[in-house]
Amino acid sequence: MIRVAIVGTGNISPSHVRSYQAFADRCEVVALCDIVPEKAEAVRREFGLDGAAVYASHGEMLAAGGLDLVSICTPPGTHEQISVDCLEAGVNVLCEKPMAPSLAGCDAILRAEEASGKLFSSVAQNRYRDDVARLKSAVDSGLAGPVSHVQVDSAWWRGLPYYDLWWRGTWEQEGGGCTLNHAVHHIDLLLWLLGAPESVTAVLTNAAHENAEVEDLSVAVLSYDRALATMTSSAVHHGENQQMVVQGREASISLAGDVVAEVSQPNGFPAPDGNRELVERLTALAQGVEPLAHTGHQGQVDDVLTALETGRRPAIDGHDGRRTIELITAIYQAGIERRAVDLPLSADSPYYQAGTLTERAPRFFAKSASVTDQAGSISVSGATEGNS
Structure with missing residues (x-):
């Protein structure tokens, strides 16, 4: 026991x-x-x-x-x-x-x-979800062809009181905003699907939470060899419509289960019916993935x-957790310094050390409240679970 x-x-x-x-x-x-x-x-x-x-x-x-x-x-x-x-x-x-x-x-x-x-x-x-298992199986099959683009929307909504909790809303205590503490799930999934990018550019802002130092919205562009991924991290999106869409050369597949496969006419424009056979193969592959026991x-x-x-x-394991933090750190560095940041980050980078974000990150607003407890339950979007 x-x-x-x-x-x-x-x-x-x-x-x-x-x-x-x-x-x-x-x-x-x-x-x-x-x-x-x-x-x-x-x-x-x-x-x-x-x-x-x-x-x-x-x-x-x-x-x-x-x-x-x-x-x-x-x-x-x-x-x-x-x-x-x-x-x-x-x-x-x-x-x-x-x-x-x-x-x-x-x-x-x-x-x-x-x-x-x-x-x-x-x-x-969130790796232990049936829709994620189906998406990974489809990507790993190679049927969609080489990946061209991945669209990731880690879209959450939190009201002003969310950042009143004592440890939230400061670089020192929370360590960051939505990029670190909400998009962490989608970033882990992206790394699991595609591996680490070669470089990243990003912008950060606080669009709707005047009681927090940290960002509540960031947009990053991740550069791979002949592919790009766009990552939106947000605590300002009403409806929390989260998605991951993988565009391959032959077809696109999404976390929601949508499959689209275009084929070209002689003039390069898409044919009306697309590649129905490939759509059927990818759909059957997803349907054949055994549901997870837990x-x-x-x-x-x-x-x-x-x-x-x-x-x-x-x-x-911890190496998976570290890879996620490395990419998040690179997004913050790119947003703060307004330039592309190459990966992997070296141990002599200032951003490797604890305290650098606290020292260099913008304070979008001053944290204006600090409570030790809050009433109410955690509501969780259907796309990912577990953002506290």
Whole structure:
């Protein structure tokens, strides 16, 4: 039986609790930790975790011992230290996005993982979705031909009170705005589908949240060999109409399941009926993908538990989390410096270090409120899940 602790009992923690409870024959939540212990007590009561101990600090929790795995569900600025502390204490880690706000922080976690011999997994639960599995299968098949363009719209909407929560809306505490904490899911999926780009250009702004320092809208252009990807990261889009559309030379395929395949007339214009046979082949391929046994956080928790039980690496590890942070960092650098930024970023880049964004990023507005808790539930768009 794998003994699990959850550090941070805010908005995203119920997704972790429910996921562990789905595998009650394999694991048990034995500890809850929050700097406001009353919140941890409330989660303990809500989910019937009668045997779970409650702690006010992760240090106290680790000192008590008896843990195999820790889910870290705290604000981004705390991920590095808590992850390193857990690994050094000999405890495996599943850490919410983003892995850490800086590449230096990511590398500190990876070094601690290697030195400890324990496991670190960075949460990217949207890989465990049936529509994503179908899209990846279609892209990997090569039937659509070489990729020309990928359109990614990570479109979310958040009202002004969203940035009143104490850790949100500042470069120091949140580490960034919508590019880091909302588009992180789509950026992970793009990297999973296409790999890393060669360079990136970007623009950043705060269009609708006068109570936050950070951006609420960014647009980036990612350059690949003979291909481009456009990435919109937003917390200002009403309706939250998110999409990923992959344009290949032979056909386009989308996360929504749409398939289009044009063929040329003698004059180069598209023929009226297109390539029906290719559309049918790509549609049949998608329909033939077996539904996932577990989706979302539950899918990733299942994988991490299996990794611990069998001794293999998790499907999503810290290197995946680092690649996502590297691209996000490059988007910020490109937006701040108003120039193209080449990848990979080197360790001697100022943007590699923690604190550079805090020092150099524009303060679009001053954070004007700081509350420790907020009423209301998390509403989640159908396109991706889990933005806290």
